[in-house]
């Protein structure tokens with residue numbers, strides 16, 4: 332099995348070797364790492380709800396009431412009252428007729444796309460779409476026409492020229508996970524209507540962040556009723572774990588009957604679902620959390636840009652600081668860890684060669700003073716590495 336050793340040696344040589352690091356959560360924005368408390372600027376816990384008392388209590392109550400696991404797949408014995416209730420609440424939140432849960436956001440993308448698309452489909456996919464979208468496209472056996480990132484002229488050209496005897500499906504991240512920018516969904520929908528295509532948006536990083544009360548990209552652009560599939564996760568703003576599709580009742584019935592990621596997997600544990608329900612409840616009752624998140628992100632973006640760091644994205648909680656090489660990304664992340672900050676060094680294959688970066692994220696649970704203090708450390712490390 333020499334190929335195993337060769338692959339790992341190559342990864343190490345290229346500074347691309349990866350391994351999970353253990354962080355012990357202390358609260359929504361701090362972890363204990365190497366024996367000290369650090370501030371986390373790398374989580375997707377955008378609203379800080381992982382440690383909200385109501386969310387934690389809901390999970391604990393669900394374990395006590397229903398047990399640890401669901402015990403079956405959704406179409407056998409695994410659908411409990413909490414699963415159906417959350418599906419209805421997500422549908423209402425996304426202003427859709429119905430919704431269906433998947434065990435993760437990854438499984439949602441793979442399960443939705445491979446159910447809807449087949450070998451007669453052409454999928455039009457943004458080049459920076461998430462890996463789970465790419466894997467769903469591959470599994471579907473559809474032809475995939477990749478358009479340049481957010482380039483509507485290129486998308487139009489492909490819609491015009493790609494021969495297609497079946498469905499055309501346009502799929503995009505709503506907020507791009509490594510770039511922090513918002514897809515031009517309004518223009519995508521116009522093109523889709525002109526070329527009779529179906530539209531799917533991945534709101535993993537948009538729900539709880541953009542749109543009215545954090546409802547996501549469709550709400551952000553006022554496109555209610557014009558986007559066929561709104562995919563999302565429970566794992567980021569909703570502080571739990573899982574994915575979903577929201578859309579017409581017919582679409583959801585279709586997925587329940589056809590989507591293998593939904594059919595052939597054990598349902599999510601009741602505690603997970605209860606936590607997500609409680610988090611969604613907090614978001615509905617306290618939309619000011621979304622405003623706080625966005626104010627925190629704007630503050631951080633402004634401070635880093637003013638110092639001359641190259642920060643991508645706009646109006647979202649993801650702030651990529653470009654470093655170019657993986658070595659610089661790693662050196663900066665390591666330096667910041669010594670300074671008590673946890674940030675993510677993102678390297679190929681997650682981003683293209685030459686586009687390594689620090690992916691900073693902020694949360695509604697950060698306070699302005701600690702963000703300002705963190706910005707000073709980031710700028711200092713950036714200067715040392717000649718990034719600004």
Ligand SMILES: Cc1ncc(COP(=O)(O)O)c(C=O)c1O
Nearest residue numbers: 435436437461463508535564566
């Ligand atoms: C855009 C996007 N879609 C889907 C996923 C997968 O979601 P999950 O982590 O819930 O599996 C992610 C998560 O990393 C993501 O960034």
